[in-house]
Amino acid sequence: MKAVAWETVCVVALVATLTGCGGSADPDAAAAVGVTGIDGGKGKASGPLSAEQVRSALPTNERLGAVFVGDDLVAFEGEPASQACAEETGITCDGVVAAGHKEAAVRGDASDDRVEFTLFSFDSQQGASAAVKGLVAKRSSYEPAPTPTKLDVGADETNALSSGRGSTEVIMRVGKVLAYVKVGMTDLEDAKQMSTIQVDLLKKAA
Known part of the structure; x- marks a missing residue:
């Protein structure tokens, strides 16, 4: 099945006057925005x-390392988040609240050395x-x-x-968030490093 067209989904979200999206010109412009707590201040929120x-x-370019460019x-x-989640996971995604996606590639590398980060926030751990x-289940069914x-x-x-093409997909739950990290590199340590970065960032935001 065709992967989610994130840029297209973002345009739909903008038309619906939802939260704005960043483009390749400055992919991390809003990533430094502080997390707003339920009390209205900056801090941790217990909700989704x-x-x-x-x-x-989502990881900033600086966090990923100098070798990567976003x-x-x-x-x-x-609704755009619900549609993206359903397309990505193959289920109805009841309770999805928000979605996010970032891509990065090795600087100056024309190969498949890329990494993708996808997040879906839910209103419950279930x-x-x-x-x-x-x-x-969806990814395991591929041939x-x-x-x-x-x-x-x-x-x-x-x-x-891990696939025979040298890529690794790490599908995780961190609290009420599905985190999906797809690493197109042969070294398993790369997948572990990128996934650990994503987990650490989610734990700070949750």
Whole structure:
């Protein structure tokens, strides 16, 4: 099945006057925005992550390292988030609140050395866990079937799948968020490093 067209979804979200999206010209312009707590100040919120919070939880270029350059960063909520989640996971995604996506590539490399970060925030841990299971089932059904791989990245749930093409997909739950990290590199340590960065950022935002 065709991957989610994140740029297209972002345009739809903008038309619907939802949270704005960032483009490749300045992909991290809004990533430094502070997380707004439920009391209206900056801090941790106990509820589901909003689009702004999801956006702030996506890795900045600086966090990924000098070797990477970011391509696109989008974050939105409402119906566009529900549609993107359903398309990505293959389930209805009940309770999804917001979605976010960022892509980065190795600087000056024309190969498949890329990494993608996808986040879906839910109003419950059960909703996030169901989406994790749906995405794992969908990706596991592809041919050739990926190989389950054990990775410890500090998430509440972790499912790593390695393909024969040298890419690794790490599908995780961190609190009420599904985090999906797709790494197009042969070294498993790259997948672990990128996934750990994503988990750490989510724990700070949650």
